[in-house]
Amino acid sequence: MQYRAFGNTGVEVSVLGYGCGAVGGLMVRGEHPDMLRTVEYALESGINYFDTARMYGDGLSEIHTGAVLRELGAHDALVGTKVRLSAAEFGNIEEVIEAQIDNSLQRMGRDNVDIVYTHNSIGAASNPDGGQLGLDDLERIVGVFNRAVESGKIRFWGFNGLGDTETLHSAIDRFGPSGMHTCYNMLNPSSSHEMSAGFPYQDYGQLMQKTAEKGIGSVAIRILAGGALTGDSVRHPLAAQDVAPIATGQTLSEDLARTSQFSFLVEDGYTENLAEAAIRFAISAENLSTALVGLSSFDQLEQAVAATNKGPLPSDALEKLEGIWAAS
């Protein structure tokens, strides 16, 4: 397993991170022995970052992730979780965020956590009904985060890199988070690559490149586009059966249909299958710290680790992908 600097934090993260979210579903809806076995294999394989959130299974992911890591004695594993404001909570930000951090720690059975992210999207103006934080909301949250750092409840804090591109860049400049989640996959690589004017999806304006330049750790999400980039429409029974794409097509089936443009990676022998291609594509970004994979099963983790250990995609495969994006 390769390790990369998590920005300027002094922390080294495994290039493959463990997604504890509800799309894969293992850490929300899985059986305890399966969660235990999979997390144990992750640790044995060198994975040292686990990404959860209070929203994943309404607290269940935090409860399960905390319990399994404790049971395995994985005291050095890095854990990140997230706070999220509902519309009604925008009026009472300080109290709500402080309570959410405390509640997350309680659910995970920990005195502190390595990093807490905002989970709401970020936009030019505060929009409680749309779940969107404006920069002034963020400022108030950052105040709470800083107090939580001082009191030892959290080591670092960061933002979710979803929302309006320009405002996301401004949020980085204004607040200097330690970490940032960013959507990054073969369908939408715009947080690392420069895209042409006609690019069909949201252009993140090389957000991940910016985080790297500013010494901010980056966490790539949706590297498999929620499962579409496997090219297989059959969902695992534990997985979310209805997945809303992030910054790609309107529907998962639209994303699935577009994966045919990447089949050359398998046909020309670069990778054994599309899932391997998607994972190796994500870790090919040198400005990325860790790429999360959302998991439904032990086997998926085993495959993800094997793919990661094969290393980045060859440069000629990456050049061919550039050609595909330029033509899109």
Ligand SMILES: NC(=O)c1ccc[n+]([C@@H]2O[C@H](COP(=O)([O-])OP(=O)(O)OC[C@H]3O[C@@H](n4cnc5c(N)ncnc54)[C@H](OP(=O)(O)O)[C@@H]3O)[C@@H](O)[C@H]2O)c1
């Ligand atoms: N900050 C945010 O707002 C945000 C948003 C989304 C995600 N995240 C984080 O990022 C993590 C990953 O994202 P995600 O789960 O949404 O999407 P993802 O990793 O792009 O996709 C997960 C899906 O990919 C499929 N898969 C995984 N490994 C596979 C393998 N080896 N072979 C074949 N298929 C495989 C599974 O689908 P099937 O089981 O159906 O086959 C799984 O449900 C989450 O757990 C969460 O921690 C954060």
